[in-house]
């Protein structure tokens with residue numbers, strides 16, 4: 019019986035691989051975690067190597083290779099689209115077609131090389147991009163039946179898919195085709211506001227500072243259709259005909275109506291902030307329109323979301339609370355990296371017909387390192403360290419003392435958020451902690467908030483309309499009475515992008531936060547990703563050590579080892595002073 023499937027995703031950006039055996043996920047990881055280049059495109063060689071190693075198999079044992087898109091489907095549309103643009107933009111259009119042809123040919127070549135490496139026995143499946151996205155959510159969700167909504171920039175030629183998932187099958191109901199794309203809409207205005215493609219999450223954070231006073235005008239960018247879909251007014255855009263920044267993605271008509279573009283080194287003024295708020299409001303309006311239609315059409319109480327736009331955590335909260343859907347599922351890698359997972363599960367269930375058997379309840383599917391490996395590294399680097407009886411207790415005490423603590427434990431997270439395996443932790447009760455973490459470690463834009471990890475049992479005390487949200491994919495209003503308790507993780511508009519922590523799925527992290535609760539009376543810590551600006555989240559102990567010493571982190575709890583730089587944070591009235599942890603042995 020065919021049982022081992024290797025999924026490959028995100029070849030154009032955010033490359034990734036996963037491996038499933040008998041329908042159970044064994045490993046899943048993004049290529050960027052190995053190559054150290056954010057959003058790494060191309061064939062995920064290192065991610066595949068890791069997945070095979072984690073499963074303890076060779077390429078000969080792979081039964082199926084599931085690729086995240088169809089290299090031919092939609093390509094005809096792209097050719098025809100750019101041939102029509104050729105007289106106006108000959109260099110871009112010709113270059114685009116050459117690049118696309120090369121990329122598809124090279125992907126096909128690499129897939130066949132991998133197949134040959136396994137003796138030619140594996141069968142290659144090309145899974146339609148939006149079906150891979152949809153399956154990445156529905157097939158690992160707890161629902162037997164659900165409405166499925168995929169929102170991204172562009173798949174083969176599709177930008178939005180409304181579908182229904184029933185058992186092993188995923189059936190499309192409606193599609194929106196390029197250039198009518200919510201991902202492209204958000205990306206174009208993001209670019210106009212002086213941010214790079216891929217920085218849409220920054221614009222979402224910026225939106226909280228503004229008022230949506232341009233919403234009425236921006237409604238002219240999108241037409242809502244009665245069949246639950248939408249269309250863009252393409253007169254306002256040029257992303258579909260030519261590339262570029264500043265002058266590239268929006269048209270002169272857009273500039274005439276909304277003003278000149280901001281350059282990335284220019285300061286942000288109130289107009290930019292209000293435009294971000296208006297764009298966010300427009301996105302939510304359109305997505306709620308689609309979701310309400312999808313609910314009526316499917317009659318399901320369950321909604322599965324996927325695609326790059328599904329990383330918009332403000333929108334996701336609106337979907338959870340502003341639609342008739344009772345339950346929402348989003349897996350942590352909703353963006354293109356998640357399509358390796360979806361392609362693999364689509365093959366397993368929808369093509370091979372195997373019954374459903376797996377629910378993704380956590381994000382810990384990447385590499386793990388033993389204490390022996392960590393110990394050898396610390397010795398090699400001549401680092402002074404302590405051995406902890408209980409890393410959770412040690413870290414909690416350090417955080418309660420006001421220190422910025424690197425936390426490196428267990429398997430690497432799958433997806434763009436650090437969720438308690440490769441995290442930097444700090445005390446959320448200190449109002450100055452946002453500035454401290456930014457100044458000494460993260461060097462992020464001032465307007466970007468930090469997020470909290472909260473014990474799932476206590477969420478209702480702090481957040482409005484609380485429900486578990488384990489992957490930091492929803493932004494909740496913080497209850498007014500709770501805001502002053504956790505000022506470092508409350509955004510300017512009184513919201514928080516929370517990660518709920520389950521005792522079942524990450525007991526060590528849960529215990530660490532619970533110990534912090536005993537020390538400070540708050541079941542919440544500030545959790546930001548273990549990296550510096552512009553780099554992927556650390557993967558190996560060596561990368562963690564490098565990041566620790568290259569930043570102003572105070573301490574690192576890595577496996578059962580602790581390193582403390584010995585810097586004393588300023589005293590704060592409520593802080594409980596005291597020695598660090600229960601240290602058993604001092605070495606080095």
Ligand SMILES: [Fe+2]
Pocket residue numbers: 147151170171172173325326353354
């Ligand atoms: Fe996508």
